[in-house]
Amino acid sequence: MHRIGFIGCGNMGRAMVQGIVAQGLAAPSDIVVSARTQATLDAVRESFGVDTTLDNAEACRASTVFLAVKPQMYESVIAEVKPHLAENTVLVSIAPGKSLAWLAEQSGVRKIVRLMPNTPAAVGEGMTSVVVGEACEQADIDEVLAIVNSFGKSEIIPEHLIDAASAAAGCSPAFVYMFIESMADAAVLEGMPRAQAYRFASQAVLGAAKMVQESGMHPGALKDAVCSPGGTTIEGVRALEQRGMRSAVMEALAATVAKAQRL
Numbered sequence: 024m025h026r027i028g029f030i031g032c033g034n035m036g037r038a039m040v041q042g043i044v045a046q047g048l049a050a051p052s053d054i055v056v057s058a059r060t061q062a063t064l065d066a067v068r069e070s071f072g073v074d075t076t077l078d079n080a081e082a083c084r085a086s087t088v089f090l091a092v093k094p095q096m097y098e099s100v101i102a103e104v105k106p107h108l109a110e111n112t113v114l115v116s117i118a119p120g121k122s123l124a125w126l127a128e129q130s131g132v133r134k135i136v137r138l139m140p141n142t143p144a145a146v147g148e149g150m151t152s153v154v155v156g157e158a159c160e161q162a163d164i165d166e167v168l169a170i171v172n173s174f175g176k177s178e179i180i181p182e183h184l185i186d187a188a189s190a191a192a193g194c195s196p197a198f199v200y201m202f203i204e205s206m207a208d209a210a211v212l213e214g215m216p217r218a219q220a221y222r223f224a225s226q227a228v229l230g231a232a233k234m235v236q237e238s239g240m241h242p243g244a245l246k247d248a249v250c251s252p253g254g255t256t257i258e259g260v261r262a263l264e265q266r267g268m269r270s271a272v273m274e275a276l277a278a279t280v281a282k283a284q285r286l
């Protein structure tokens with residue numbers, strides 16, 4: 024594995040660095056992270072032992088450079104590092120709304136990859152969509168896939184699907200955390216200690232996700248199998264449908280897509 028650079032190391036950059044280091048894909052000394060504040064860098068160095076710098080140009084001395092700043096910062100950060108990006112660098116964007124064409128025009132870099140990772144990368148259970156720019160060679164693609172597969176699963180997709188992928192996997196962990204939090208609140212309401220309620224709710228979500236992935240059954244059929252006739256679960260299904268659960272979830276994901284298109 025060649026040297027990997029990260030410009031910015033907030034929630035998502037940190038999750039990826041944590042995943043890469045935990046899986047042993049790259050030695051910490053082969054990862055260089057830049058950020059705006061020394062406090063961020065101190066925390067990253069302390070946690071993962073990687074190289075850190077306040078100079079974004081330093082993070083460009085790598086074969087693969089991740090831009091892990093907010094989309095609103097992309098234009099100014101790319102302009103700043105443009106003179107320091109080598110001819111053969113693979114520039115990796117993780118921002119919604121910034122197209123391959125826009126990134127190429129701003130950076131002058133030929134080899135560009137768009138990713139949409141998610142924060143479960145921190146525990147090796149990420150889901151990353153990968154959009155490969157035309158100029159990338161197979162070795163570049165292999166290197167990026169090795170990185171993202173070190174912290175979870177990935178799929179190469181066409182660029183027009185990236186907002187859908189971002190909604191379904193990039194943003195959705197936030198909604199799942201809200202679901203877990205609200206289920207735990209309900210258990211607390213019934214008297215269960217809070218820490219225990221999080222254990223029950225989160226393991227149920229983990230198990231249900233595995234059932235979808237491993238049983239080969241339709242999610243609706245899996246739901247039906249939980250609803251005993253005249254039982255308790257179907258009462259809960261009715262309550263969720265009365266409150267428009269599926270519509271609420273679809274609207275939430277559609278809102279993320281609409282925002283990505285405005286960025």
Ligand SMILES: NC(=O)C1=CN([C@@H]2O[C@H](COP(=O)(O)OP(=O)(O)OC[C@H]3O[C@@H](n4cnc5c(N)ncnc54)[C@H](O)[C@@H]3O)[C@@H](O)[C@H]2O)C=CC1
Pocket residue numbers: 030031032033034035036057058059060063079090091092093094096100117118119139140141142193194
């Ligand atoms: N948080 C998430 O779950 C996901 C985030 N993303 C993308 O990741 C990118 C970063 O998002 P977050 O980590 O959530 O944001 P964040 O605000 O937690 O992190 C941003 C980082 O950029 C650094 N930064 C700001 N200005 C800088 C500059 N001029 N030079 C160098 N570093 C600078 C900050 O110090 C911070 O470490 C965004 O483009 C976001 O769309 C993508 C998928 C999931």
Ligand SMILES: O=C(O)[C@@H]1CCC=N1
Pocket residue numbers: 119189193194
């Ligand atoms: O909220 C955001 O814009 C980023 C992109 C996907 C998840 N977090």
